[in-house]
Amino acid sequence: MMLSCTTLVIVLLLSQARSFLSPLEDSNVPEEWVLLHVVQGHIGAGNYSYLRLNHDGRIILHMQSLKGDADLYVSDKTLHPKFDTYKLQSATCGHDIVVVPGDFTRPVGIGIYGHPSHRESEFEMRVFYDETVHQDPFEKGSYEEEHKQKKSGHSAEREFEEEESILWTILIGLLKIILEILF
Known part of the structure; x- marks a missing residue:
């Protein structure tokens, strides 16, 4: 009995360690999504870091806060979106996901905000292209x-x-x- 409990605890700890070491490698990511970029960075409390998205089509942004709490703001109207000037946002504690539609005007501005509850936030963002959505060149x-x-x-x-x-x-x-x- 004690041996099976110990084995169960070890298996649980190993699975937790595996998810900690590769937090965004999720088996739930469809095969039709092509990984374009992996961006890692640090952001201070109350500060923004900005990225620019030039890829056409439907883009999925998967961001994981590895330390602290980083939030994601996206806009096709400004290259410096903030909490008061964005079109799409995800402000969770941990895993943030934003789907950028294919009809957004490029370039798209991406703002990463370091929440003030933590002195510094560390994040990893994976940028995927969704191949399932085909763009019609005559659409616009x-x-x-x-x-x-x-x-x-x-x-x-x-x-x-x-x-x-x-x-x-x-x-x-x-x-x-x-x-x-x-x-």
């Missing part, structure tokens, strides 16, 4: 529409730069006139 419209959108975005930037350049030219001209008058 034609090539011309995408090209026009990109062009209009670049032209707005160009106009801003030209305005800034004109302002600097005027400012430098005024400074030259003032210096000539004074000296």
Whole structure:
């Protein structure tokens, strides 16, 4: 009886040690998911660390807090998502999972937040691509529409730069006139 209890305790401890040493190697991950990246890092209490996701398609972010408590914030509107500017989030104590839809605009901003309850948090995030979701290249419209959108975005930037350049030219001209008058 004592021998079977000891054996049971040893088996339980070995299984716990195995799960501790490889916390994200989960047999529940479908075969259709392709591992793209493994990111490990440390984050201080109350601080953010940012990553950028450029891969197209449906992406699954699996993050495990190895020490402390790291939380995950995701947005396709900003590259620096926080607790008040995100679209998707997972803020659990331990295993955080976020599924980034294929229709999110790329690049996608990923914010990792170190919860203040711990001085430092250590995390490991695995980034998977879901092959089961096939993207239709004609889903979002034609090539011309995408090209026009990109062009209009670049032209707005160009106009801003030209305005800034004109302002600097005027400012430098005024400074030259003032210096000539004074000296």
